[in-house]
Amino acid sequence: MPKPYFGTHEPLPESRTLRAGALSCLYEQGTLRYISAQGHELLRMIYAALRDEHWRTVPFTIHNEVIRQEEDAFLITYTARYALGTLRYEGTFRLEGTSEGTITVTMQGTAQSTFQRNRIGLCVLHPIQGCAGQPVLISTPEGERYEGTFPESISPHQPFQNIAGMRWVDASDAVLTLDFGGDVFETEDQRNWTDHSYKTYSTPQHRPRPVLVQPGDTVEQWVTLQLIHAPTRYQEEVSRVDAPRVDTPGVDTPGVDTPGVDTPGVDAPGVDAPRLLMPCLGYARNATYGPLTEQDVVLLRQVPFAHYRVEVALSQPDWKADWAAAQAEAQQLGTSVELVAWVGHDLRQELPPLLGTLADSPVRVRSLLVLPRQVPWSASWFAEVAALVRQQGVEVPLGYGTDGYFAELNRNRPPEAPGYDFVSFSVNPQVHAFDTRTLIENVSAQRYAVETARQFLPPGVPIHVSPVTFRIRNYPAGPESTLPPDQDPRHTTELGAAWMLLSLKYLAGAQRLTYFETTGPKGIIPGAPSTSPSPETYPLHRYLARIRAFDPSWILDLRVPEPFVWDVLGLENARGEQLYFMVNFSTEPRQVTLPGLAGAHFLAAESIHEWFVANNPDEPEKIG
Structure with a gap:
């Protein structure tokens, strides 16, 4: 039986290395990963995605898989059966690599039930390293061509649209083409969600969605990659900061063990x-857990704890009691508060009562971020908030930002005349995929969000990344979920601790980071009452306590x-x-x-x- 991976309960999925002429890749669970030549990664992945009307990724099982592998060619066929609640879909796939250096992936899908979808089709991930800053020639379905460039800083919107084909030279001087069929494709910069790739996908975002799918409806798409010219630069000549992880020894792909x-x-x-200044670290309150126990407080005082993220829902009748309880907990913890105020329907009615409590708060309120529940967050929303805060004479630092992804801040960049004291956005590594390889790949992409924000912010404006979580928050639960959708069992393992340590590395440059929650399955300690003199904690707590004892000033x-x-x-x-x-x-x-x-x-x-x-x-x- 395969052993669990890195402290988790699940082993890595089975994989095998394939070759197609000068190309090599990893085949794993129906996808092709790390398509490379001479040690240079050319594409991160080719895969199929089915996303329902809530953007939930529909899981699938593989059936009738046939793999024919030769020394420099391969042919794989299989059937994927997708299921989520009453949603049923079936796709037939053919993955073929030839000795001429060509890889073609074909998908034929048929709906087995009625459902609504936001996307069905093939996707291609392009690695940042090797592509960023490189020119690309786009062919359109109408037969026209235009030139573009893979963006170096994070592009807020799609850099390429209306795609039927792409041709580019990567940083290793390899010349490649991609041809698409069955739909119109476009490319987005997935670093907006701290994914480590650009993604070319079908169903352009400007089309209305969701789309009703009826039983018998079909989709047929194909993607062909061709290596026109192999790399001419040796791997050490190209900056390989972001080489991929492949666990099969002796294979001519980057990151081989x-x-x-x-x-x-x-x-x-x-x-x-x-050296970069060590950010101030804090944690989010678990409002569903109840009062902190004496044991909780002892354990939480052992980790770096510069602030306590407290969310207050101003449209709820009991918000004052909740706010008072949170302040009491911050006093127990000996820390300040990072306050997030959620407005329900009426900003001018709901916010002033909270503002009136801040001057007499028993704890230091270090920052205030005001966010809307019922309307989209925007620059105009912030302007109204800022005016109201100034009218009340509140001197707490006021934030411009979002509870959501960096994409929202990037697409609603703050005005040139600040009026704000910091910007804020959240991070999690599982917006688009949930497998362990992707989790590891994405952690180093977090630095791009900080670097891009620094480019459009005035000098000296602090960046708060809050919260950093291991899983998407506020994600609709699937009908067959065994865990709440915002929980992940890997969070409480050594893998979760490793991810947190490296997230800290790659978010250096931000001034404040809020990690996870204090207690519970999304926290840094379990929080369950215990009479043991040495209560159990998660690996996260152990490493954070070591950091506090060391008392770092800088991140290298x-x-x-x-x-x-x-x-x-x-x-x-x-x-x-x-x-x-x-x-x-x-x-x-x-x-x-x-x-x-x-x-x-x-x-x-x-x-x-x-x-x-x-x-x-x-x-x-x-x-x-």
């Missing part, structure tokens, strides 16, 4: 690495060549000491070298290792 081979180290040596800006295989969070405190958390995502043990630290470091498979470095040490002291 080859036991016994040293992995290149980071490109900034030890104490000379660029360390870039590794294969972050989907292994990565490192480096911290430095005011005493000049350094603390490294090295994460090995691989199913194989590895040796890694960090310039500035003596010797190579052995990392066990699927593990987090700690290294502590005293000021000007001869040898690092391994402490975990």
